[in-house]
Amino acid sequence: MCHDAGSRPPAPPRSGDVAERGTLTLTSADGTEVAAAYAAPAGPVQVGVVLLPDIRGLHPYYVALAERFAAAGLPALAVDWFGRTAELPEAGARGQDVDWQTHIPQVTAAGVDADVTAAVAYLRARTRADLPVVTVGFCFGGSHSWRLAAGDLDLAACVGFYGKPETTGDAPALRPTLMVIAGADAATPVAAQLALAERLRSGGAEVETAVYDGAPHSFFDRAYGDWAQACDDVWRRVLALTDRVAAS
Structure with missing residues (x-):
């Protein structure tokens, strides 16, 4: 299960004013x-972050996560997946009732690339023209973040949480990449993600x-007290x- 509308990200180890x-x-x-x-x-600022959500698109978890990154000193922009197939959300973010099963199959790599390109440009327009930018994605977004590690967009590094290797393609990574792997992820076996890491390293x-033994899919949540140490380690990495x- 991906993060739901009631989930909220854990706090980073360093915090300043937003x-x-x-x-x-x-x-x-x-x-x-x-x-x-945006936060x-x-x-x-020295580095910007583009946040790539899970299958539910831009819901409150990712609005809050942008603020967490800003508190850690990093301007962040989280993007929605469904601009081409659904109306813009009236409240600015999508609710729990988003029909992701209809919209996710219509999301294309070209559309993701176009959105990330615009997000990078937005971050640079709000900060400085040479700002290095890192993607941080979750589940569906984590898969695309790993894919972007091998792509030609102007990115400095890519981070993916609980992604699926079949979405990433076979191209090797061209930039530093972090793979956050839930050890008890029922959606994707750890072995498949480690095999992807070897392909990316080629x-x-x-x-x-970073494999967290026993951790479930979407463990990066402040409500999951059993995984507080893992969440702290993820932030550190x-x-x-x-x-x-x-x-x-």
Whole structure:
């Protein structure tokens, strides 16, 4: 099960003031209007984040996660999947009743690329033109984040949580990649994700795997107290990657 509308992300290990937060309409690179959520820290920024949601699209978990990244010093923009097949959400984010079974099969790699391209441009327009940007995706979005690690978009690194290897293709990664793997993920066996890591590494890029034994799909949730230490470790790894990007 992916994150639901009642889920909320755990807090990062470092926290500062959030200067801006809210939802907006993003114009994708192909002209489609896409729902999005943006949050920015109060201080100077070195790296931006594009958040790629799970199968339910832009729901409150990802609005909150953008704020978590902003509190950690990283401006973040979360994008919706369904701008081409559904009306924009009236409340800025989608509710629990979104008909994802109808819309997810209609999401294409080209549409994802167009949305990510626009998200990167938005982050740079709001901060600085040379801002390095990292994708962080979950479930369906995690799969696409791993796919983007092998693509030609202007990205500095890619992070994916609980993705499916069959969505990523066979191309090797061209940039640093982090794979967050739930050890008890019923949707995708750990062995299949580790095999994907080897394929991604075949191009010479750094591909880090973090397997959390016994953790269920979507364990990165503040309500899952049994996995608090795993969540802390995930934040440490993600922020270590963005810090390396900032220093490069």
